[in-house]
Structures are given as C-alpha cells and as structure tokens.
Amino acid sequence: xxxxxxxxxxxxxxxxxxxxxxxxxxxxxxxxxxxxxxxxxxxxxxxxxxxxxxxxxxxxxxxxxxxxxxxxxxxxxxxxxxxxxxxxxxxxxxxxxxxxxxxxxxxxxxxxx
Amino acid sequence: xxxxxxxxxxxxxxxxxxxxxxxxxxxxxxxxxxxxxxxxxxxxxxxxxxxxxxxxxxxxxxxxxxxxxxxxxxxxxxxxxxxxxxxxxxxxxxxxxxxxxxxxxxxxx
Numbered sequence: 001x002x003x004x005x006x007x008x009x010x011x012x013x014x015x016x017x018x019x020x021x022x023x024x025x026x027x028x029x030x031x032x033x034x035x036x037x038x039x040x041x042x043x044x045x046x047x048x049x050x051x052x053x054x055x056x057x058x059x060x061x062x063x064x065x066x067x068x069x070x071x072x073x074x075x076x077x078x079x080x081x082x083x084x085x086x087x088x089x090x091x092x093x094x095x096x097x098x099x100x101x102x103x104x105x106x107x108x109x110x111x112x113x
Numbered sequence: 114x115x116x117x118x119x120x121x122x123x124x125x126x127x128x129x130x131x132x133x134x135x136x137x138x139x140x141x142x143x144x145x146x147x148x149x150x151x152x153x154x155x156x157x158x159x160x161x162x163x164x165x166x167x168x169x170x171x172x173x174x175x176x177x178x179x180x181x182x183x184x185x186x187x188x189x190x191x192x193x194x195x196x197x198x199x200x201x202x203x204x205x206x207x208x209x210x211x212x213x214x215x216x217x218x219x220x221x222x
Contacts, residue, residue, distance in 0.1 A: 003156070033210070042214035043157075043199065056209045090157065102149075102210060104157040 002026070004105035006091050012111045013081050021076040021108045025093030031055075032074040033094070033102060034066060038087040046089075049074055050096055081112045115140040117202045119213035126190050127221050134185040134216050136174075136200030146176055146183040147201040147210070157199070160185075170194070190220045 005024045013019050025032050034046040045058035049068035063079040072093075078085055088109050092102035116139040126132045138144060150160040161169045163176040163183060174185045183200060200213040 035212075040214075043212040045209045045211060048209055058209070092157075101147075101159045101162070106156055 004091055004093050004103050006089075006105035006108050008108060009106070010109045010111070012113065014113050015081055015083060017081050017112075019078045019081060019085075019110055021078075021089050021091075021110070023074045023076070023091030023093075023105060025072050025074070025091075026103055028095070029093035029103070030072050030096045031094045032068055032072065033092040034074070034076050035090045035092070036060075036087045037090055037107070038084070043090065047076070078110070083112050086110060086112045115144070115202050115204055115211050117200050117211050117213035119198075119200055119216050121216045122214065123217050123219070125219045125221060128192055129189050132187050132190040132194065132218065132220070134198050134200075134218065136183045136185065136213060138181050138183065138200075138202050140181070140202060140204055142204060144176075145203040145205075146174070147203070148172070148174055148183075148185050149199045149201055149212070151197045151199070152193075153196070160198070190218075192220050192222060194218060195220045 007022045031050040033048050035043040036046055037043050047066050048056040052068050066076040068074045088107040090107045092104045094102050118137045120135050146163040148160040149157050151157045172187045174183055176183050197215050197217050199215045202211045
C-alpha cells in the first residue's frame with residue numbers, strides 16, 4: 001500500500017515569493033496534518049484538516065494556509081516567504097477524529113533565499 | 114497549553130546497556146502519549162502509545178500522571194536502536210499531536 005506522498009521533494013524560493021506544497025494521504029485516511037521541522041526546533045504543528053475542513057491550527061501567522069480537497073489530498077501555501085520559513089515540511093495522515101497513529105510522508109524541503 | 118519536554122538532545126549508550134529517554138509533559142487533563150521514532154533515511158513512525166500498554170522492539174513506556182512523565186525504556190540497547198526519538202502528546206478535543214524536540218540516540222558497539 002502506498003504511503004503518504006509529498007511533492008515537491010525540494011523547493012527553492014526567494015524572499016517574498018509564495019510556495020505551494022502538496023500531500024496525498026494514505027487511502028482511507030481523511031485527516032491530514034502539516035508540521036514544520038526547522039533546524040533544531042523539532043516538529044511544530046501547523047494545520048489539521050479533516051473531511052475538507054480546517055480543524056485546528058498551530059501558532060503560525062495567517063500567511064501559512066492550506067486546504068483539503070474532496071479526495072482528501074491537501075495543499076499547504078506559504079505566502080510572502082521569509083528566510084526563517086526555510087524548513088522541512090512534513091505531512092501526515094490518519095483515520096478520522098485523530099490523532100491516533102499518524103503516518104508521515106518524507107517531507108518537502110523548502111529553502112528561502 | 115500542552116507542552117512536551119525532552120531534556121536530552123543526545124544520548125549515547127553501549128550495546129547491551131539499558132537506555133532511558135525522558136519525556137515530561139504539561140497538561141492538566143487526561144493526555145494520550147506516544148513515542149515516535151525516525152531511523153536513518155526512514156520516515157517518522159509510531160513506536161508505541163501508552164494506551165496500548167505493549168512492548169515494541171523491547172521498548173516500554175509507562176505514563177506517570179503524578180510526575181507527568183512518559184519515559185521510554187529498554188533494558189538492553191541494540192545498535193539498530195540508534196535513531197531520533199520524539200515524545201508526543203495528544204489531548205482530547207484538541208486534535209493535534211504536540212511533539213517534543215527529540216532525542217538522538219546512538220548505540221555504540
């Protein structure tokens with residue numbers, strides 16, 4: 001069975017630009033979570049989507065946004081990129097009303113120059 | 114707000130020695146605690162959860178509500194246990210998993 005897939009693997013942007021990251025959950029999972037893993041900071045919770053709705057949001061500015069599509073895939077958008085947005089962005093999925101066990105993707109590495 | 118603290122960033126032990134990874138949390142209600150592990154070049158994955166009360170790969174963890182701790186233990190470390198370990202906390206109704214900063218374990222031969 002395919003795991004959580006994320007694209008792109010790597011993304012290089014300049015300050016002020018916008019970045020879009022994508023995530024496809026495991027078949028049957030309706031919840032998608034986004035985490036930011038910046039160097040030395042561990043995993044910081046960004047967003048949780050379930051059944052197309054945003055259920056919870058971490059302590060990040062509004063320029064971090066996303067959505068979940070009818071097929072449960074998800075997109076994370078980061079507007080007005082800043083240098084400190086450089087990080088590994090991890091997506092995870094789970095069965096609904098989570099989180100029980102989260103299944104993680106390999107991440108998208110965003111570099112902001 | 115809930116918080117997870119892993120006081121050790123790095124932990125080095127010899128093969129066959131016991132290993133204990135500390136995790137403390139702050140939350141006034143009834144939490145659900147997890148340990149996740151990331152082996153080299155692999156994805157982050159669940160190791161164990163406190164409600165299962167099971168031993169996975171020889172690891173156990175006991176939730177101590179009085180001390181608000183969920184330490185991970187293994188009596189005899191193996192080289193394949195070398196990895197990054199994260200303690201995580203979920204709270205009922207909040208629906209997010211909060212992670213600690215992680216502990217890198219190195220098991221030396």
